[in-house]
Amino acid sequence: MRINARLDDEYAFKLNYLQRQTEKSVTEIIKLALDAYYQEYAQQHPIDLLTESGFIGCGEAESNLSTHYKLDYADSLEEKYGLTQ
Numbered sequence: 555m556r557i558n559a560r561l562d563d564e565y566a567f568k569l570n571y572l573q574r575q576t577e578k579s580v581t582e583i584i585k586l587a588l589d590a591y592y593q594e595y596a597q598q599h600p601i602d603l604l605t606e607s608g609f610i611g612c613g614e615a616e617s618n619l620s621t622h623y624k625l626d627y628a629d630s631l632e633e634k635y636g637l638t639q
Contacts, residue, residue, distance in 0.1 A: 557584065 572583050575622060596603050608630045619626065631637045 568585065569583065572578070573580065576583070578586075601610075
């Protein structure tokens with residue numbers, strides 16, 4: 555993706571300063587800035603990341619699983635290993 559941005563004098567100074575101090579290209583500085591901003595946002599809004607990734611809502615189970623999960627687990631152990639309670 556190509557980016558065309560207009561910077562006022564203050565941001566142009568900051569960008570030039572960062573280029574001189576870090577010896578990095580504008581592209582590298584923008585990537586680092588985006589990574590830092592993304593990390594900050596992700597820590598504040600983890601539910602958004604989980605939702606966007608498809609993790610939330612990807613599982614399937616009965617609606618009352620939270621009330622009888624131990625019985626379901628015991629049943630699965632019984633089926634798989636022949637273990638009884």
